[in-house]
Amino acid sequence: MTETPANTMQLRASDPRTSAWVNANAGSGKTHVLVSRVLRLMITGTQPSKIMCLTFTKAAAAEMANRLFDQLGAWVSMTDIELRQSLERLENVRSDEARLRRARQLFTLALETPGGLKIQTIHAFCERVLQLFPVEAGIVPRFSVMDDRLSAEILKAAQDRVFCQARSEPQTEVGKAVEDICGRMGANAFDEAIKELLKRRSNLDTVIASSAGRNEALDRLRCRLGLGAEETAESISRAMDLDVRTYKALAEALLVGSAKDGERSAFLLEVLERSAPSLNDLKSFYLTQKDLPRKASGIATKAVTTAAPWTGDFIAEEQRRLCEGLDKLANLERLSASRSLLTLGSEILTAFEIEKRHRGVYDFDDLILRTGALLREKPDAAWVLYKLDGGIEHLLVDEAQDTSPAQWHIIQALTEEFFAGAGRHEGAPRTVFAVGDRKQSIYSFQGADPDVFEAVHDDFARRAAAAGHDLRDVDFTVSFRSAPEILQAVDAVFGKQTLARTGLDGRSPRDWHHEPVRRQVQGLVEIWPLISPEDTEEPDPWTAPVDREPAHSPRRRLAAKLAQTIEDWIGKRLLSGGGRTVRPEDILILVRVRNGFFDALLRELRRRGIPVAGADRLKLSENIAILDLLALAQFCLLPEDDYSLACILKSPILALSLTEDELMTLAMGRGEKTLWRALLSRTEPIYAAAVAHLSRLVAIAPTARPYDFFASVLINSRLRFISRLGSEANDALDALLDQAQTFEDSHPATLGSFLNWFASGDIEIKRNMEQPAGEVRIMTVHGAKGLEAPIVILPDTVSMPDGRQLPPVLMVETGKAGEKLPMLSLNKLYASATVAELRDKAGSQQAHEYSRLLYVAMTRARDELYVCGYEGRQKPKDECWYNLIKNGLEGQMRLLSEEAGSRLGADPVFLGRDIPGPGKDEPLPAWVLSKPAGEAPVAEPVAISKLVRLPAAAMGADTRMARGLVIHRLLQVLPDLTAEARPAQALSMVRMAGCDDSLAHAILDILVHPDLAFIFAPDGLSEVPLLAHLPDLGLDVAGRIDRLLLSPEHVLAIDYKTGREVPAVADDAKPDDLAQMAAYRACLRRIHPGAAVEMALLYTAAPKLLRLPDALLDRAYDQIAVNRP
Known part of the structure; x- marks a missing residue:
């Protein structure tokens, strides 16, 4: 095997015989080393069940497990030569036959390991431990882990319970705390404060447990803030009294100076005339508007201090006395507010814990905190550790720099016996392996602290040395990811003595650098x-678009x-x-x-x-697709909601959403009518299609389960959402369906309840962006x-975090080991020395x-x-x-x-781009300068109501029209409901419209009338839009049929008439009604050319179905042709 710096470091780090602490640059192959170390541990005889790998994310755990099984599976099918070569690359040693056999057996061994390989997040590990030892941990057996939404819901319920108790008992300690807190901070700031207490609750157990513990802790905080045990606002204010005689002398001395000195003298004399002048009255004299001490020359000029030398020392001492007094008064306020916060917070957190236990749920922080307490503090800790420790011989930690202090406590407890007791004397050493990079510690909001990362390293090194073991430090400087130019830029930007280097080095600066593996690749920066900003005229705020x-x-x-x-x-x-x-x-x-x-x-x-x-992260409450669907649900439950309907009409929910002009045409000039009533009265195809679609949803919404309702809507509209809003809409829509299912598991499954529940929380989902x-x-x-x-x-390279604004709650070290108490920052108060110190540290x-x-x-x-960016009005900071x-x-x-x-x-290489050289400009073709020929206008279809010229009187007065609309709505909605559900729905609809209950009963009778029930069979269609070209009239016409019964050979179209007059025979029907039905028949014959078309009028007042003979309709249609527009 040819050794390179890269594989040499990897071999040292993956050596299973010793513990290792790896500092790995970005892109240096740490996952590969983690997998290699596990493989080498198993090759050397360690049982898979004795190895535990803790990762930062589920994705990292899955990737590591996949790589491991891929390699183990590959070994099974390799020839002896291939396997020897693979093992040599892994271990840099020759492998004998026994090692080859062992390698081929590992795949099966890993698969048959009870519970599988222990490659998991620390939260998953903690959940497993607590499920195994619930009694020892003092928690509910067979608990479940709640998500952030449920946690927020339970916390809100706990807050409401405590506030209700405080309101009914205002003289109690909790009641007074609520009054104090409400006077100091708003609801949002209070919620943030409670969340901060939740995050820090492991440090507050003794404080929250009792009032005595709270008082003792607050006494330590008082001392930390520089306040004496007996100091009160009154005593501090008395110490700020003025020496009137000396101040009069100062006012007189100021008169020899400049005009400004004269103004200051007059101000002093005005203050001294008050009944009880105090240093507090002289804040503007000694301090700037930002509460910073003024320079001596800003209080008294040199002419004054030269003429009266005593004034310089006096002014300096008084300024110091004022700052000290303001400091103490502000800290006293903060101490009082913190007492109220702890009192109220302890009640809320106690109620929160009781509610969680009652429901048998715990959050992710609970998993960490309760496992830590189980392994370190509980009476049964030694026994639990023995049961766990006996099953863990090698512990590997990924992304160690992102591990929080509470998580490190668990890891340290698990490895306590590795370097002590039985663990230090056994043959094969038990090892710890951690890989991380201080330079990549960016999750402070989750508790990660790079200083703790280094402190834990020192602790492991000390414990290993005491046990006679070695903790090997390995630096991964080779990068397998980036091109040389990228790494050159990184090393230059973060070089020694650069501003960017700040925060990357720990207690002892390291001489780190990056070595590229891809040397043959030429990158670019x-x-x-x-x-x-351009020097343009500012727009008029009144006419400029909002936001x-x-x-x-x-x-x-x-x-x-x-x-x-x-x-x-x-x-x-x-x-x-x-x-x-x-x-x-x-x-x-x-x-x-x-x-x-x-x-x-x-x-x-x-x-x-x-x-x-x-x-990459979506807040469902801000996602436009979700807002459209919520608007739909709100409208379906309350059709009078004009705004929600307007949102729907422009959304992808409809196959043909309205344009701005079409929506304005609908909304303008409708008088007192709701937007829905206006929509129902329109017969144009675009509006008729919307009515047909929405009417069905309005009908099912009152009884639909949330999941069923949204799922049915998305069957047809999901692709339209994705087409208009992009792929992120798909993730948001899936998340909404997931939330609906979650809601139905623990709440009454009604659409209204879901809307209320959804609005009470802020749900954020993290999208998977790992796979392009x-x-x-x-x-x-x-x-x-x-x-x-x-x-x-x-592109976002100029903005910087605002280090000046403090969070609502500051955690202050009290002087007791490890104790930090919450203190309200109260930013509007004077910034005391303690607050300034905390601000500087946080900054x-x-x-x-x-x-x-x-x-x-x-x-x-x-x-x-x-690298790019944009400037504001101020120059970017260095x-x-x-x-x-x-x-x-x-x-x-x-x-x-x-x-x-x-x-x-190197310069980027573009394909197929011709770079023009200098030359004569080509003349533009003639068509560029000529106006294009106009397109023939597209004729709008004519509404049937206009075609037959229905007079205004035919629509009736407003009250009759409103009653007619209710009847139409009932006959549209009720047929789709079960017989049992119809009465309640009918009464609800007529009462909402302000009509008498008798109307509901009359319509219910029509639905079951022996001669009429067939009209409302399940296969019938309501509010059916029509659009057809009528050649004999030379027009496209549009309308809407109230009820349509279809079969291959026969079409029956029925129009509802809600007036009081009921003709005895068809010939007595109103001519306008006959003309309207004749036009409908003509359209239906064009749409269904092979079927017999029959028309009928249903008079609801009788009730009576009047079938219209063809001859009668033929005469009415001929009249339309004569009078057509």
Whole structure:
């Protein structure tokens, strides 16, 4: 075997005889090493059941298991020579026959391992442990793991319960805490505070357990904030009293100075005239508007301090005294607020725990916290560890830099006996293997801490050394992923003494670098000039579109430039690292946060027809496809909801959605009518089709289960949603159906209940973007961790995190080992020294992670990296990504042009592009300057109501029309329901319309009338739109039949008449009604040429069905021909 630096490091790391701690650069093949180590462990005799691999994600666990089984399966079918070569590459030693036999047996051995190979996330491991030892852990046996939605629902219920209790008992400690908190923060800030307490609940157990524990902890926090045990707001304020005599002397001394000094003197004298002047009254005298101490010259000029030297020291001392007093007063406020927060939070968290236990559910944080407590704190911990520890001899941890402190506690408990007790004296050493990279620790919001990553390494090294074992440190510097130019750029940007290096090094700086394996590939790095704001006139805020950026805004211009560039690439130029053209799936666009630019770029790509995967995370409550479906459900339950109906009419739910003009035509001039009533009264085909589609849904909505309702809608509309909104709509629609099923499992399965439940939460789904599906991918850097792409574009390089704004809750170290207590930041209060210290620390940590995020972003690229961005009104900071990259690569790139920017690496190769040289301009062809011939206008179909010229009186007065519409609606909806469901639905509909119950009973009688029941058989059709060309009239006509019964030989069309007058015979029917039915018959004969067409009128007042003879209708039709428009 030929040794290279890469495989030498991999052999050292995968050596099963010793523990190892691997620092792996991005793209250095850590998954390969993890699999190799497991294979070598099994080859050397370790049973598969004795090996545990903990990964960060389910996808990583699945990939590792697949690779492992692929290799084991391949060994089974290899010849002896092939197998020897494979094992030699794995171990760098010669293999004997016994080793070959062992290798071939491993596949079966792994398959037959009880419970399968232990390759899983730490959450999956914890769930398994707790299911095995529920009694020892003090939890409900056979519990289930709840999702974020259910967790939020239970937490909200717990909050409501506590608030209701506080409202009924306002004098209790909890009641007073609620009053105090409500006066200090809004609902959103309070929710964030409670969520922060939830995340920190493992540190708050003793505090939450009792009022005494809470008071002791708050006393430690008081001390940490610099407050004495007896200090109160009154005592602090007394200490800020003014020495009136000295201040009068200061006011007099100021008069010898400048005009400004004179103004300050007058201000002092005005304050001194007050009844009880205090230093607090002099905040504006000593401090700026941002509560920062003024410079001495900003309080008294040199002329004053020269004439009265004592004033300089006096002013400095008073300024210090004021800051100290304000500091204490603000901290006292924060302490009081924190007491209320802890009191209220402890009640809510206790109620939350009780409700979870009652339901037999726990969240993902519970899995970690309760497993940690089981293995380290419970009385049965030693026995549980013995049962578990006896089954684990080798532990492997992937993505160790993203492991939180609570997760490390579990890992340390599992490996406690590896270096002590029985574990240290057994023959084959028990080993720990961890692979990670401080530079890629970007999940602080999930508890990851790179300093803890290093501290755990030191702990393992100390324990191993004490047991006489070795913890081997291995650095993976070789990159199998990126081209040399990409790695050159990374090393330059993150070189020693650079701003970007901040946060990448730990306690001791490492001399890390990147060595390319793909040396023969020539990549490229480009930096484009920033898009700057144009000096354009600001639009009038009154007439400008709401929430829409102007087209000339920098980020919309950058989005358009990127979309145009990508369009020019796809299929038209070669990849730098491969002999083929660029495809959409080759391109990965990474942003720091999802903002307006994210949406603008999606729109630009879609406008150009470029396949794009959409957002990597979807909030269902903000997804347009979901909003359309929710609007549909709301309308179907409440047809008077005009806004929801308007949304539906323009959505992909309808096969022919309305244009803006068609919707405005429908909505304008309808008087007091609802939009639905206006739609029902229109007979044009586009409106008739919408009525036919929606009427069926309105009929089934009151009794439909949520899943059935949405699934039935999506049978026909899913493809239309995807066509209009892109592939992300498909994921959102699937998620909505999943939510509907989840809801039905634990709630009454009604559509109204589902809408209320859905609106009460904020559901976010993470889409699988790991496998390219022929689309450009746009995602956050956090979401792209572990991914790679031939082309990576970084467009969000100027924005930076705002380190000035503190979160609602700060965790303050009290001085007790490991204890941190929550303190409300109350940003509007004076920024005390403690708060300033915490702000600086949080800002520093944020800046460090900002640099690490840039490292992750740059190292996703295989062949090409493009850096661009857009400016705001302010100049980009030196610490922003764009400047970090630009300054780091200074002197290493060649300038293309001021417009194109600079490039490192080879020029891209375009195919089939002719570059025109200088020459004579060709004249434009004549057709370019000529106006195209107009197209013949398309005639609109004529409505039958207009064709027969029905007079206004035929429609009746408003009240009769409203009653008629209700009757039509009842006869449309009720036939599709079961006999048992009809009465309740009928009464509901007539009452909603303001009609008497007798109308419902009358219509129900019609449905079961012996002479009429056949009309409402299940195979009948309601509200059927018609469109046909009538040659004898030379017109296209359109209308809508109330009821249609079809068979191959016979068609019966029935129109409902809801007036009080009922003719005795057909000849007595109104001429307008006969003309209308004659027109309907003509259409039906064109549509069903081989069938006998019969027409009838159903008078609901009698009730009576009047069949119309053909001769009568022939005469009416002849009259239409004479009077046609």
